[in-house]
Amino acid sequence: MATCIRDATRLIAILGFVLAALPAHSDPGRLTGGPQGVVKSAKGELLEGIMVQLIARKNAVRTTVYSNADGRYEFPALDAGAYTLRIARPREFHPFVKGGVDIKGAAPLADIVLEYITDQDTLPPLPEIMAQMTGSEWLMSLSGTGAEKKLLTNNCNWCHSYQQIFRNRYDEEGWGKIVYRMTHGAGSPLININERGRWGGDEEAHLVKWLASVRGPDTKDPQFVMLPRPQGRQTRVVITEYELPRLETATHDVTGDSKGNLWYSTHRSSYIGRLDPATGVVKEFHVPPVAEGVLPGTHWIYADKNDIIWGSENWAHSIWRLDPKTEEFIRIPWKVREPPNTPMGGNYAIDPDGFIWKARERKVSKVAALTGEPVTSYVLKKFAGTYGSAMSRDGRYFGGGAWPRDGVVVVDTQTAEVFEPDTSPRSGPARGEFDLHNNYWAGGRGGQLVKFDTKEKRIHEYPLPTPYASMYSAQTDKNGEVWAGEMHSGRYLRFDPKTVRFTEYVLPEPYGIDRETWIDNSTDPVTVWYVDHEGWLVRIQPMD
């Protein structure tokens, strides 16, 4: 009897210990096995939506999780070792950085206590604050009319962050020269200049005047208003960022191969890379030199079903094919009208049979990948071409956002029907993908997700909830949800068309410049990858 009582007492003690070690609040879908803790303010408030980040000393891989409504955060299981613990984009709080944190299993970390910078609801214009502000927050904070800000977002939204504009000060003459170069130059390299430019009326002069008024030599920096911190579902995500070997390469697209590697392109350098997500190691591949006087760079990149990698050279006007086993590149000159260093519209698609599809010169063309010779064409009546190219999974439909107009091109190759619907002014649908029902989805520079419903034969548009955000691309997953990087809002969009529900995951850096996403549908929930144009590769793992 005494033994029984002793055993029962021991069991209760063990159970009590185990229960005490568990988090006070367990959410469905929470990870287990990683370091955990609590974030609170110096006033004792439990803080939701704080981005807690661990940076591994051994490979600089950054893992970011988000505190929930109880201030609790939990990392996935991480390799044991030394890490730097910090808060990403602390904004209204003083920075928190703690080096040499020894991580081993699920050991709890000491409470993170954050101090407010100010007791105001706007932030002071200090460089360390201004650098954390998203493009949306910059535009919400600067003075000016909606029309003036629209001039900027309609014309300056694809090539770089808004921070890259607003960190500068010039007089009106200087802004005039900068804006001229930026908007009359072809593509992002700006090498070939078009005197006519892209402007109507006196829009260019208006934008220059506004820029000089908000970022002139003597203009006062604004106090900054902030977008809300993540809440609820927005906090149930893990974001991993991988450093890449080089700077200033203008990273562009990602694609995944069958072995779980991620490939990325750089559109202003001669390198592409292959990331092993398990180690953070990148193997670089040097694309053979292009012709003299031509800027190297790969735009679109795609791993086909045989793990052959394809890329398009938008300035050199060619396609390359890489066999990773032999590391041999084959370059196929592409027959286009544009002069070298001017974009050829290099966002292509490969169909299930290995043909490349594109829309240019008023036709949609199916092209033999290894020769560049057209096989079939579909004539366009309204639009000159598309910015992006997509093929439905069954190879039946081609789709792309019209360029340089606002609309969509969809071709039904089974019936030879060509659809060229308009979309709203300045919506600018660009790259996208077909969903499982063969509806075409595109991300638009105006901030709208655009859908062409192939059954209804009509357009639906879904504007982003965050102001001044743009998109470049949209991708769909196995569940019919749509994913897109929100350029300039520092957020990544998840959209459920069935419920018209937007979930915006807040990113550890204020950019979100995503040219093309790759979704790994082999995981559940899906895993989303993109390479930020600023130079790091990002993995987004939603927890539900």
Add this chain to the structure above:
Amino acid sequence: MSFNATRRFRAGALMMIAALGLASSAIAQQTPPQGPASKPVAKDYYQRALATYEFRKAAPSGPERGREIFYYKCWFCHNEFTKNAPQLTGLYQRGTLLSGLPVNDDNVKNRIRSGGAGMAAYKYTLSEADLDDLVSFVREKCCWNSDAPPLNPRYMAR
């Protein structure tokens, strides 16, 4: 860049990042906040956006930082592909600027500050420290090579 030079550069840059980052809570560079605030705000250079904002991704100062400033402020006109802007490779070996003034740090900086035909005046946007680093790059290492972009000191998995 040789292998050893690459290692030295990487080690130096990593030390810079670590020093700046770890020192962020220990007041490495601090700016007093505006309005009612308790204490100056430290800089956390682990935030890539701050390094980007201040052109400190490649190095805290010197010609490598100058290379970064050059890329953002000069390369898009003064590159090897553009026909209507002067090339800057070998500028310091030429003797004179297009204006006829001798090539030296002061005259090159003045040109950048005041701008010229088609070129904005950078005096409102580049500080003296920025100009020092930029000119040291133009003098010693110019110019950009798209076939060999700079190494990322944060990348550790080489």
